[in-house]
Amino acid sequence: MSDLRGLYQEVILDHSKRPRNFRVLEGANHRAEGYNPLCGDRVTIYVKLENDRIIDVAFQGSGCAISTSSASLLTESVKGKTLAEADAMFERFHALVTGEANGNQTSGVPLGKLEVFSGVAEFPLRVKCATLAWHTLRSALKDEGKTVTTE
Amino acid sequence: MAITPHQVTEPAARASWTKFDVERVRKDFPALDQTVHGKPLVYLDNAATSQKPLAVIEAEENFYRRDCSNIHRGVHELSERATRAYETARVKAQRFLNARDSREIVFVRGTTEAINLVAMSFGRKNIQAGDEILITAMEHHSNIVPWQILCEEKGAKLRVAPINDRGEVIFDEFEKLLGPKTRLAAVVHVSNVLGTINPVREMIEAAHRKNIPVLLDGAQAAPHLKVDVRALDCDFYAFSGHKLYGPTGIGVLYGKAELLDAMPPYQGGGDMISSVTFEKTVYNSLPYKFEAGTSNIAGGIGLGAAIDYLNRIGMENISAYEDELLAYATEAVSRIPGLKIIGTAERKAGVISFVMEGIHPHDVGTVLDQEGIAVRTGHHCAQPLMDRFGIPATTRASFAFYNTKGEVDALVAGIYKVKELLG
Numbered sequence: 001m002s003d004l005r006g007l008y009q010e011v012i013l014d015h016s017k018r019p020r021n022f023r024v025l026e027g028a029n030h031r032a033e034g035y036n037p038l039c040g041d042r043v044t045i046y047v048k049l050e051n052d053r054i055i056d057v058a059f060q061g062s063g064c065a066i067s068t069s070s071a072s073l074l075t076e077s078v079k080g081k082t083l084a085e086a087d088a089m090f091e092r093f094h095a096l097v098t099g100e101a102n103g104n105q106t107s108g109v110p111l112g113k114l115e116v117f118s119g120v121a122e123f124p125l126r127v128k129c130a131t132l133a134w135h136t137l138r139s140a141l142k143d144e145g146k147t148v149t150t151e
Numbered sequence: 152m153a154i155t156p157h158q159v160t161e162p163a164a165r166a167s168w169t170k171f172d173v174e175r176v177r178k179d180f181p182a183l184d185q186t187v188h189g190k191p192l193v194y195l196d197n198a199a200t201s202q203k204p205l206a207v208i209e210a211e212e213n214f215y216r217r218d219c220s221n222i223h224r225g226v227h228e229l230s231e232r233a234t235r236a237y238e239t240a241r242v243k244a245q246r247f248l249n250a251r252d253s254r255e256i257v258f259v260r261g262t263t264e265a266i267n268l269v270a271m272s273f274g275r276k277n278i279q280a281g282d283e284i285l286i287t288a289m290e291h292h293s294n295i296v297p298w299q300i301l302c303e304e305k306g307a308k309l310r311v312a313p314i315n316d317r318g319e320v321i322f323d324e325f326e327k328l329l330g331p332k333t334r335l336a337a338v339v340h341v342s343n344v345l346g347t348i349n350p351v352r353e354m355i356e357a358a359h360r361k362n363i364p365v366l367l368d369g370a371q372a373a374p375h376l377k378v379d380v381r382a383l384d385c386d387f388y389a390f391s392g393h394k395l396y397g398p399t400g401i402g403v404l405y406g407k408a409e410l411l412d413a414m415p416p417y418q419g420g421g422d423m424i425s426s427v428t429f430e431k432t433v434y435n436s437l438p439y440k441f442e443a444g445t446s447n448i449a450g451g452i453g454l455g456a457a458i459d460y461l462n463r464i465g466m467e468n469i470s471a472y473e474d475e476l477l478a479y480a481t482e483a484v485s486r487i488p489g490l491k492i493i494g495t496a497e498r499k500a501g502v503i504s505f506v507m508e509g510i511h512p513h514d515v516g517t518v519l520d521q522e523g524i525a526v527r528t529g530h531h532c533a534q535p536l537m538d539r540f541g542i543p544a545t546t547r548a549s550f551a552f553y554n555t556k557g558e559v560d561a562l563v564a565g566i567y568k569v570k571e572l573l574g
Contacts, residue, residue: 003188004521008514008572017509039513039529040543062543064511065573123517 006119007126008065015069020076025058034061034136034148036128041067045074045136052083059133066117066126071133073113083141089114090134097121097130171468177553179204179460190523193558193565198343198371198502198549199527200393203457207397210456214449222448223422223439237448240455241438244403247458248388249379254437255411257404258451262370263293265389265404266337268441269366270297272414273387278334280306285328285336285363287312287320288539289345292532294337294368307334314539318345318494326357333358336365340372344531344547345494346477346502348376352383359384364410370394374551375473375500377466380405392450396551397457401450404441411437418443469552473501476550480559484548487566489574493545504531504545507566510573512546518572519546522565 025046034043041063048056057079059071078086092109094100099121120130132148139148177183182202185192194202214236220229222237238253245253259265274297278284284298288311295309302309310333312325320338329336336358341348355365364386369378373390380388387410392401406414416423416434420443426433434440461469480503485492489508507515516528527547530537537543548562 004518004572007517013573039511040534040537041513042543064513066514068511126513126517129513 003119003122007123009116009119011073011113011116012065012069015072016065019059019068019072021058021072021079022060023058024060025056028056028058030140030143032136032140032143032148034132034139036063036067036132038128039064041129041132043067043071043133043136045071045133045140047137047140049083049141054078054081054083054086057137063132064129066120066129067132070117070130073116074133074137077112077114078137085109086137086141090138093117093134094131097127098124171464171472171552173472173553173555176464177555179206180553181205181208183553187523187525188521193522193524193554193561195548195550195554195558195562196525196527197374197551197554198394198531198547200399201374201396201551202553203398203453204396204460206460207453207456211398211449211453214452219449221445233448236452236455237446240451240458243455243458247373247378247462248403248405249381250405251381252408255405255408257406257411257438257441258446259389259402259404259441260400260447261391261393261402262368262389263297263391265387265402266294266366266368267297268404268417269335269337269387269389269406270301272417272441273410274298274301274335275304276413276415278302278305278307281332282307282334283310283330283332284308285310285312285325285333287325287338287349288314289318289320289342289347289533289536290337290339291343291368291370292534293370294339295535298337308332311535314347317496318342318347319496320347320349320354322350322353322357325354329358329361329363331361333361333363336363337368338365339368339370340378341369341375341500341502342494342533342536343371343502343549344504344533344536344545345496346499346504347494347496348372348498348500350498351385355384371501376470386410392454392457395454395457396460397454398447398450401447401454403454408437411441414441416443417441420444422446464552470500472552473550476554476556476559477501477503479556480548480550480562483559483563484566487563487570489570490566493540493542501551502547502549504547506542506545507569507574510569512544514573515546515566515569518569519562519565522561522568524562524565526562 028046030047043061046058057075088109097120135148180202218232220233222234241253241256244256310328358365366387367385369390374395388405393399423443425435493504512528529544
């Protein structure tokens with residue numbers, strides 16, 4: 001069970017049961033949908049961007065505990081950040097959940113609460129759950145306009 | 152010609168299988184004897200693929216060690232042996248389904264290819280603009296998408312017979328949808344998600360009253376039930392070797408000879424012709440007309456070995472034991488608070504799908520995996536069925552005759568761990 005406690009940390013369980021910023025964002029000027037065909041997880045990310053800065057961000061969707069909590073914590077983490085800062089955070093987060101040590105360029109980026117996802121690295125099949133919202137955010141910011149899938 | 156020893160069903164072995172003994176059966180499956188995350192493996196993902204008995208593993212190995220050569224062409228000893236073994240496997244498949252003739256057994260990659268073959272050959276020839284193909288709401292994607300492709304190509308329409316909340320086809324609705332434009336009904340024999348055993352005999356009778364041929368997707372039925380294509384009077388029957396304790400990449404399409412005869416080839420190439428000139432090609436006879444290129448020879452021989460193995464145990468014994476196991480599991484799992492079984496048909500085989508209040512199936516699967524329990528989570532290649540029940544996914548435990556009541560108990564204990572951790 002120790003690995004499982006590492007995966008399903010209290011913060012993750014809390015955010016999966018009570019996701020923050022779980023709503024349609026009025027006045028959003030960027031939006032994208034993400035889909036994980038493996039488990040059917042769906043997420044829609046709404047962003048209000050002003051002069052390169054994420055003024056507000058929210059999400060909706062349904063998914064497992066990892067994907068829901070990841071989306072919820074994403075919204076808390078990137079709010080107020082610049083595009084470059086959010087991008088660096090994703091790079092760092094990705095390195096964390098895949099267990100890659102190559103976060104050199106971005107290793108200075110503080111992840112804060114997102115550190116609770118470190119346990120995901122022990123569960124390679126769940127990396128897609130943890131990164132779905134982040135890929136979707138990136139798509140929203142680029143206005144790619146197509147559904148992001150993890151496949 | 153010498154018959155290799157692994158093809159022979161020894162009377163002594165057959166006689167010893169008068170009583171079903173699960174502990175003895177388990178010893179035939181080397182993969183079952185391992186630990187996963189420090190726990191004994193509890194393999195409950197049999198509807199995805201089954202484990203293989205030594206008899207199958209050795210049959211494939213023996214082919215590659217001693218008989219490896221191409222079939223139907225060579226004049227040398229190895230080719231004769233390989234041809235003999237492969238064609239013997241075809242006869243075994245014929246008897247397994249109680250087909251009239253081994254010419255009615257086409258080897259394919261699996262159920263998916265079998266259905267695609269019928270869609271692309273029978274379908275392209277017989278289905279025109281405005282025609283209809285009837286399926287049910289509980290089909291696997293492999294019995295939906297080939298028909299959608301065909302319908303799009305031809306301007307035909309796919310009709311879907313609805314199911315009730317227990318996961319049973321609403322027979323009257325099915326019958327009503329068999330209309331003057333219906334050219335084929337394609338129906339799953341046993342649902343891979345719900346476990347429902349469809350009343351296929353009655354469905355076929357209803358279709359035949361209107362001269363509509365019926366294809367049965369038997370991927371989940373063949374491993375659990377005695378299938379008799381003549382008693383069912385189905386026109387096509389498809390199943391996969393790998394769900395039947397045989398190798399991956401081999402499966403069977405049964406078709407009535409008169410239908411197969413009238414169908415154009417599915418793929419062109421070697422082995423499916425009797426003569427080729429640049430002006431005209433004469434196609435080979437059944438079943439070779441549908442087997443272009445070098446077949447999965449080892450797979451066919453392995454499937455034959457799997458059928459021998461199942462015959463030694465007896466499909467009736469397998470069905471009886473599995474029914475008992477499923478009833479035990481259903482009773483045990485349904486007592487867990489906050490758990491809902493999806494698929495509660497009166498007649499079921501092999502599968503329990505469930506959802507848990509407030510806990511996503513993917514999380515259930517991860518926790519169970521840490522307990523050594525292999526289940527499937529997701530939409531099980533049946534997204535329209537998930538939509539029908541208004542759920543994104545389920546957790547599915549699917550059983551084989553080598554599973555035990557002790558493993559069901561482990562599953563139940565695992566689900567309680569899920570609740571403790573995530574509930």
